[in-house]
Amino acid sequence: MDDKERRSALANFLRRRRARLNPAEIGLPLWGQRRTPGLRREEVAMLSGIGVTWYTWLEQGRDVKASEDLLERLSKVLRLNEDERQVLFILAGYPAPKDAPEPLEAVSPQLQALLEALDPCPAHIRNQRWDILAWNKAESYLVTDWGSLPVSERNGALNYFNNARMQQQLPGWEIGGRETVAHIRMDYAQSQNDQAFSRLIQRLHQNEDFARWWPQYEVQPDSTGPQEFYHPHIGEFLFDRLIVKIEQHPVLTLRALLPVAGTNGKEKLNQLWQHMNDQGNTNA
Template sequence: MNSEHRRRELAAFIRSRRERRSPAEAGLAVTGRRRTPGLRREEVATMAGVSVTWYTWLEQARDIRVSRQVLTSLVNALGLDEVETAHLFQLAGEVPPSELAAPEPELPAQYRLLLTQLEPSPAYIVNRRFDIVAWNRACQVFYGDLERLAERRRNILWLTFAEPEFRRISADWEQEAAYTVALFRAQAGDALLQPDVAELVEELEQASPHFRRLWRRKDLAPFVPERRTMFHPSLGRVDLEYVKMHAAGDDKTLVAYLVPAGSELGKRITELIGDADG
């Protein structure tokens, strides 16, 4: 099915469901005689939180983008069941909500032990969405108290583009931001079609014009082990060896910034960890 045919099918499907849904079913008061079967376009538009003009274009099969958020609003406005919802999302070129990724399994204790063993080197573990699912105390020396953030905001992309404190520790934020976006796109692959990943991208595009511009460039980048420079209020400029390792049979990735063994920097990070533990 080509894109034009898909748009026509989407328009026809939405129109058919609008015409069969009564005002009473939608919780609307009926006043006077209605010439239109079912709901009016302006009623659906209001319930879905979109303009009447935009909704009219949708029913006319215009070439417009329909976000997952708007699709969800249309599901509620039109009273679609699970099968109809899946059909709506598929016509719009989106993964249906019923195919959401499985809940994140509990992280093995051995992963957390590894993070502890890596101290004083800052290290954390991310999933395919670049969510930080575990970290060590040395990581908090640079990134701050990650527990203060909502779980869904402990995300490398979100921290990079939406948390000013995170930007201040980077020696070259512009370059690192562009690399992070290109690396994420390259590593996510088919996961970009998963609803939770698509939702993250949509939220970032709304929150950060800088992310939106970089994302739409569609750049790709491979991972390259290299030295990274960070800034810390007490430690000043520090150079660390940046490495990543994928867990076998898992979507988890270990990210570490290695400190030379027995170095003065390692001793100072250990002292800061001790001060934080108080």
């Protein structure tokens, strides 16, 4: 994102975080009638030890530079968690905590072999822009046949919001969709100079759900955990979502869906794998 877009994002981020605070929880008296929820600008400025005009400029997206000390004070007043604090610093024009390498466009033969060794568990490798760079047969059969898509469409975010098959496979898609938007915003904030990422965000805004949730400015890193899944051949079952960073390439993550221990997920997955091999293709 360019400087103008960054300042606008910072302004919206601050307004959203200010609006979610309860004055009583901060210890402020409930004097006067409040036309909008949350703290007033004057209250944030007072608690942060800065001038109201200066803080107003930040919320207006003006070309001003906040010091790191001021940002630390704001993060405490606005009660930001660690992920939100990082986003605040990045949107204020400070470097990401770690240098962000350029997104890779391909993976090594060794990583491809690792994916294939995970069959029949679906797995893929993606970069920080959500581009799907490599996958195994189980991923093609169970999730999405990435190889059948043009390279420009092999993107996890695009398919989450625009792929009807993927939406049918995910019970509770809307809840997951809100979380996915928060994950995308976190990754986008850490990729300030990636113009391809900016173009991806523009494309995603063509989806009504994404366009409705994006302005809420929620940020959240992706995480492991349970993932409900549905497939027409075996019905619903539960996966454990595994996310592993590739040490040699920090911008890459390997993502796999593993059967949950103590359930019949492994048996169902083996049944599906056998069905796939009997069919002799990966296009279920």
